Amino acid sequence: xxxxxxxxxxxxxxEGEFITINCSYSVGIxxxxxxxxxxxxxxxxxxxxxxxKKKHGRLIATxxxxxxxxxxxITASHPRDSAVYICAVRSVGDKLIFGTGTRLQVFP
Amino acid sequence: xxxxxxxxxxxxxxxxxxxxxSCEQNLNHDAMYWYRQDPGQGLRLIYYSQIVNDFxxxxxxxxxxxxxxxxxxxxxxxxxxxxxxxxxxxxxxxNPLLTAGHxxxxxxxxxxxSIL
Numbered sequence: 001x002x003x004x005x006x007x008x009x010x011x012x013x014x015e016g017e018f019i020t021i022n023c024s025y026s027v028g029i030x031x032x033x034x035x036x037x038x039x040x041x042x043x044x045x046x047x048x049x050x051x052x053k054k055k056h057g058r059l060i061a062t063x064x065x066x067x068x069x070x071x072x073x074i075t076a077s078h079p080r081d082s083a084v085y086i087c088a089v090r091s092v093g094d095k096l097i098f099g100t101g102t103r104l105q106v107f108p
Numbered sequence: 109x110x111x112x113x114x115x116x117x118x119x120x121x122x123x124x125x126x127x128x129x130s131c132e133q134n135l136n137h138d139a140m141y142w143y144r145q146d147p148g149q150g151l152r153l154i155y156y157s158q159i160v161n162d163f164x165x166x167x168x169x170x171x172x173x174x175x176x177x178x179x180x181x182x183x184x185x186x187x188x189x190x191x192x193x194x195x196x197x198x199x200x201x202x203n204p205l206l207t208a209g210h211x212x213x214x215x216x217x218x219x220x221x222s223i224l
Binding site: 002004035040041042043044045086088095096097098099100101 | 148149150151152153196198200213214215216217218220
C-alpha cells in the first residue's frame with residue numbers, strides 16, 4: 001500500500017463545476033504539499049500546509065492532521081485547470097513522499 | 109525571471125550509451141534534486157545536493173551519477189548500468205533558509221528520456 005494515496009485517479013468535469021481531489025497518508029508528517037503538473041510536464045507548487053486551510057484564487061486546500069487527510073478544491077473550474085494534481089507529504093527526516101497524482105480534465 | 113532550466117526536453121539513447129541531462133537554476137538556491145517519474149507512480153528521488161561539491165543518494169540512485177561543481181548546475185548522468193532508463197526526469201531546487209528542511213520549491217519542465 002502506498003504511503004500517500006490520492007483519489008480519484010482520473011476526473012472529468014464540465015466548466016464551472018466544483019472539484020475536489022483527496023489525499024490520504026499513513027505516515028507522520030510535518031507538512032503536505034499540493035503540486036500541479038502541466039501537460040508538458042513542468043510542475044508548479046500550489047500549496048504547502050501543516051494545518052487548517054489555505055486559499056489562493058479559486059483553489060482551496062485543507063488538511064486534517066488527526067484524520068491524515070487533505071483535500072484540494074477548485075471552484076468554478078475552467079479548462080485551463082486541466083492538469084495532474086499531485087499530493088506530497090514531508091515525512092519524518094524531511095523526506096518527501098509523492099502520491100501518484102490525479103488527472104483532471106475540464107471540458108468547456 | 110528566475111527559474112530552473114532543464115535540457116533537452118526530449119532525449120533518445122541507444123542501449124549501452126551514457127547520457128547527461130542538464131539542470132541549471134538562477135534562483136541562488138543551495139539545494140538541488142533529481143526525480144524520476146514513471147507512469148502510475150509518484151516521483152522518486154534519485155540524488156540530491158544540499159551544497160556545492162556535495163551530493164547524496166536518494167531512493168533509486170543505482171545506474172545514475174551526478175556532480176555539483178557549481179551552485180547553479182546539477183547535471184545527471186544516466187549510465188549504461190541503468191537497465192530501465194525510459195522515464196520523465198525532473199530537476200528541482202530549494203532554499204533551505206526559507207523552507208523547514210531541504211524540500212523542493214521550484215521544478216524544471218523535465219526531460220523525457222527514451223531508449224531507441
